[in-house]
Amino acid sequence: MVSRVEQSEETRGKIVAAAVAAFSTLGFHGASTREIAARAGINQGLITYHFRSKELLWRAAVEKIFASLRTALVPLPTSPASDPREQARESIRRYVRFAAAHPELFRLMVEEGKSGDRRMQWLVDTYLRPFYEGFKEQLAESLSEPEQSLEPHAFYALAGAVSLMFAVEPECRRLTGLNPKRKQVVEQHADYVARLFVP
Amino acid sequence: MVSRVEQSEETRGKIVAAAVAAFSTLGFHGASTREIAARAGINQGLITYHFRSKELLWRAAVEKIFASLRTALVPLPTSPASDPREQARESIRRYVRFAAAHPELFRLMVEEGKSGDRRMQWLVDTYLRPFYEGFKEQLAESLSEPEQSLEPHAFYALAGAVSLMFAVEPECRRLTGLNPKRKQVVEQHADYVARLFVP
DNA sequence: ACTTTCACTTGTCAACCGAATAAAATTCCC
DNA sequence: GGGAATTTTATTCGGTTGACAAGTGAAAGT
Structure with missing residues (x-):
């Protein structure tokens, strides 16, 4: 310095x-x-x-937030032995850990996604769409379900289920007494959501 | 008048x-x-x-929003013949329909839940907690699963999965081309989330 | 009929905050 | 030490804020 x-x-x-x-x-x-x-x-x-x-x-x-998201979700060296469904679960767990460490992403996406102005359009076109396309690919590989048209539903359901608890951390604390920042709570949520989407 | x-x-x-x-x-x-x-x-x-x-x-x-939520989720006359799991699914579907018609609830909860100030505390104590307690009861009845400690996780996962798509409607439109306000899309999301949480 | 009440309108205030800039001061590099 | 990049200080011009006070008109009460 x-x-x-x-x-x-x-x-x-x-x-x-x-x-x-x-x-x-x-x-x-x-x-x-x-x-x-x-x-x-x-x-x-x-x-x-x-x-x-x-x-x-x-x-x-915005660039900084998505940069840390990319870093957190960079594909792991695929161990060919493991179950693809377990790999999908692990991806979701990593997403949860990111949302817990960086609640800013979800907060900002909701903040901007409510309106249709120029900033939102730039955000979607520049950063969100590439992420969404990657998500679709991974979903197709890991789960290979025929419900292709459900992709938007799965995407938003997953994002919401993963992130909300951490985005409203002070509220969650007061409502449930649970501190969403504690590692144990994060892991519990990660496992809950992972098993929810990949039973 | x-x-x-x-x-x-x-x-x-x-x-x-x-x-x-x-x-x-x-x-x-x-x-x-x-x-x-x-x-x-x-x-x-x-x-x-x-x-x-x-x-x-x-x-x-805030009072008005929660009043319409209570109206929308008022317990149906329980038909004793039907499967409790199907009843749970129908509750979730009704929650989705409400979130689609009133994205304001989720938006406001995220907006306020981010901070821990006096307004948020009043909101939680006055309106959110009663709703949460009701949710816990219904969960215990319908699903009777032993994972009691998962309630906070289930609550936030459900709320997020149900509502996000409609809260960021303009963003969803631009990202996916899907209009979350169309009745068909709402029903698809309702069914997707209902089956997700109650397989 | 006449007075009171009450929903509503208009105008204002005093404070505060907005982003951006210009010029001055400081620090690093050669 | 000269010069450039970084940082500070000070300011501009403008707009907005929530709240309130005084005034208007019409319905309600008697």
Whole structure:
């Protein structure tokens, strides 16, 4: 962190991290650049300097979220011996672990998916569709069920079942007394959802 | 609609209806009283007049959403001949139909559930917990599975699987080409989720 | 008929926050 | 030490916020 470029990249990183949290919980309009700067512990002017505009910062935040999603779900070295259904279950478990560690993705997708504006369209076309196509392929391989037209239903049912508990973590805590961040709770949810979709 | 009270109640109704839509899509802070008044086609001053404050209007909006949920899920006259598992499936189908007709509930719950503030606590204690307790009872009756500790997982998995597709309707449209509001699509989702949770 | 009540309208206020920019200060690199 | 990249400080101009006070008109009560 001595060099200037490293310092600069660290600053950008702090801003994007704060932006991810702020945009996902407060929405695009609700999250002000001042708020983001405060959370990042940096100066508000730096946001314009590094990202030119709030919208471009938002895109950088979305990029970061999907980058960590790709990292988390990168295909494992397929052990040919194991049951394809068990592989599918493990994929779902990994998705649950990601949703628990990064509730921001679901929050942001719901926040943006409610409206049909330009940002949502960009988000779908740029990041969500590739992910969805990958999901369809994996579903076809692992389960090989003939209900092809059910793909949208399976996709949204899975995403919702996997993520909701972690997206509304404070609510879940108060309602059930369960802390969704505890590793044991995450694993229980992972196993529950995995067996639900791949009995 | 000649009498003064009828007129007044109609106005209150229009305001609350607009508030439900606005709060669920824009959040509490994002929805301004002016915006709500515009959507309701009434004067902004009337909001203060009828509800005293924005917060009390928000509570009225929440009350209205949960009232329609209770109406939609009121227990059917139990036909003793039918399979309890099929009854459970039908309950889930009715929940799906409600989520399709009223995506506002899920949107608002996610919007508020993300934070742990006073509004969320009031919402959980006043409306969500009674609903959750009812859900647990019905689950115990219909399925009588020994996995009691899985209730929170089942609850959130079900709620997410049921509702997400309709909560992000514009996104779903663009991503999949499917219109979640079409009756056929709703029924397909209802059947998919019902069979998923009660095979 | 006449007064009171009440839903409603209009106008306003005082505060606050919005993103973006410009200029000044600091730091690193050569 | 000169110059460039990064960061800070200060400001601009604008718009929006929830709430309220005073005024209007029509229905309700008597």
